[in-house]
Amino acid sequence: xxxxxxxxxxxxxxxxxxxxxxxxxxxxxxxxxxxxxxxxxxxxxxxxxxxxxxxxxxxxxxxxxxxxxxxxxxxxxxxxxxxxxxxxxxxxxxxxxxxxxxxxxxxxxxxxxxxxxxxxxxxxxxx
Numbered sequence: 057x058x059x060x061x062x063x064x065x066x067x068x069x070x071x072x073x074x075x076x077x078x079x080x081x082x083x084x085x086x087x088x089x090x091x092x093x094x095x096x097x098x099x100x101x102x103x104x105x106x107x108x109x110x111x112x113x114x115x116x117x118x119x120x121x122x123x124x125x126x127x128x129x130x131x132x133x134x135x136x137x138x139x140x141x142x143x144x145x146x147x148x149x150x151x152x153x154x155x156x157x158x159x160x161x162x163x164x165x166x167x168x169x170x171x172x173x174x175x176x177x178x179x180x181x182x183x
Contacts, residue, residue, distance in 0.1 A: 064167055068143050071105050071175070072135045088175040102178035104134045106148055106156060109165065110172035117170070121147060121161040132156060133163075134181065141167045148181075158183055 067088050088105075108131055109117040118131040133145035147161040158181045 064170055064173060065138065065141075067173060068135055068138050068167070071107065072138050075104055075135065088173060102180050103183070104156075104179050104181045106132050106134060106176040106179060107145075108132055108174045108176070109170045110174070111169055112171040114171075117165070119147060119163050121159070121163075130159070130161075132176065134158065136162060143167055143170075146183075155179070156181065 071088070088107075111117055116131050118129050120127055120129050122128070128149070130147035130149065132148040132150055134148055135143060136146050137144040143165050145163055145165060147159045147163065148156040149159055150156060156179055
């Protein structure tokens with residue numbers, strides 16, 4: 057389990073650093089560990105690599121949050137920070153056209169509970 061945890065932390069740290077640096081380079085590489093974020097076709101640079109997490113029981117992590125008393129859920133996240141064995145994520149809303157919108161909601165997740173990460177295509181978000 058320790059090797060899996062270290063691997064996940066390494067990937068999360070890489071994504072966090074990429075987003076903080078928002079390197080301005082394009083890429084056709086579509087893996088979680090590619091060394092930079094891609095560039096959109098409109099010449100704007102991406103600042104987010106959305107991720108989904110899978111728990112050790114093979115279910116996708118979904119977080120419920122409330123806006124004006126109405127329950128919403130999110131299973132797509134933007135990594136905001138990594139500390140020891142925890143990752144702070146911003147919850148993203150999946151729009152009907154497949155794009156994402158950033159929320160003001162964040163969550164702290166224990167990395168020990170995560171067994172897999174799925175990276176989605178890089179995007180540009182208003183943060």
